[in-house]
Amino acid sequence: AQTVTQSQPEMSVQEAETVTLSCTYDTSESDYYLFWYKQPPSRQMILVIRQEAYKQQNATENRFSVNFQKAAKSFSLKISDSQLGDAAMYFCAYRSAGLSGGGADGLTFGKGTHLIIQP
Amino acid sequence: GAVVSQHPSRVICKSGTSVKIECRSLDFQATTMFWYRQFPKQSLMLMATSNEGSKATYEQGVEKDKFLINHASLTLSTLTVTSAHPEDSSFYICSARGSGWASYEQYFGPGTRLTVT
Numbered sequence: 374a375q376t377v378t379q380s381q382p383e384m385s386v387q388e389a390e391t392v393t394l395s396c397t398y399d400t401s402e403s404d405y406y407l408f409w410y411k412q413p414p415s416r417q418m419i420l421v422i423r424q425e426a427y428k429q430q431n432a433t434e435n436r437f438s439v440n441f442q443k444a445a446k447s448f449s450l451k452i453s454d455s456q457l458g459d460a461a462m463y464f465c466a467y468r469s470a471g472l473s474g475g476g477a478d479g480l481t482f483g484k485g486t487h488l489i490i491q492p
Numbered sequence: 493g494a495v496v497s498q499h500p501s502r503v504i505c506k507s508g509t510s511v512k513i514e515c516r517s518l519d520f521q522a523t524t525m526f527w528y529r530q531f532p533k534q535s536l537m538l539m540a541t542s543n544e545g546s547k548a549t550y551e552q553g554v555e556k557d558k559f560l561i562n563h564a565s566l567t568l569s570t571l572t573v574t575s576a577h578p579e580d581s582s583f584y585i586c587s588a589r590g591s592g593w594a595s596y597e598q599y600f601g602p603g604t605r606l607t608v609t
Contacts, residue, residue: 408597416530416585416602416603417600417602417603418536418585418587418600423596478541479538479541479551479587480526480528480536480538480587480598481538482535482537483535484534485534
C-alpha cells in the first residue's frame with residue numbers, strides 16, 4: 374500500500390514571502406500521479422497542482438510550483454509571493470496510474486499542513 | 493465546468509436511524525465516484541470507490557453493510573449510513589471523475605457534515 378507523509382503539521386509565512394511545504398511518499402509503482410490540494414475553512418477541496426510521475430519536468434501553476442524528486446520519493450510545494458487567500462490546509466495526495474494509465478484508484482492523502490499567512 | 497454537488501450539507505440524526513447522502517455530477521458524466529471520510533483536524537480517508545452500474549469497492553476496515561453505496565446513474569451516487577451511531581459523526585466528501593476532459597482529476601463535492609446524537 375502507498376503512504377504519504379507530510380512532516381509539517383503547521384507552517385507560517387509572511388505575506389509576499391515564499392514557503393515550501395514538504396511531502397514524501399512510499400510506493401513500489403513506477404507510474405502514478407501526485408497532487409497538492411488546498412482545503413480552506415469552507416472545506417471544499419481545491420486542486421492546486423498535479424504531477425505525472427513519468428514527467429521529469431516539475432509542474433508549475435502561476436505562483437505554485439513543485440520539486441518532484443522521483444528517486445527520493447519527494448514532492449514539495451513551493452508557494453511564491455504568498456497571499457492571505459493562500460491560508461488553508463494543504464494536502465499532498467497520491468494516485469496510482471493503473472494498468473490503463475488512467476487509473477481508477479482513489480487518492481491517498483497525507484495528514485496535511487496548516488499554512489498560516491502573517492499579514 | 494466539473495461541478496459536483498452534495499446534499500444535504502449538514503444533517504443531524506438520532507442514533508439507530510439511517511441517513512442518505514447524495515453526490516451529483518452536474519456537468520459531466522461520472523464514470524467513477526469516490527467517498528471519503530474526514531474527522532476533525534484530520535486527513536481524508538478513502539472509504540469506497542464506485543463505478544456506475546457496479547458494486548462499490550470498499551477499503552479495508554470499512555463496513556460495507558453499514559455504509560451502503562449506490563451508483564445507479566452516471567450523475568448520481570448515494571451513501572447511506574445505516575443504524576448510525578455517534579462514532580459515525582464525521583465529514584463525508586464525495587468526488588467524481590469522468591472521461592475525456594473530466595478524467596484529468598477528481599472533482600470534489602463540498603462535503604456533508606453528519607452529526608449523530
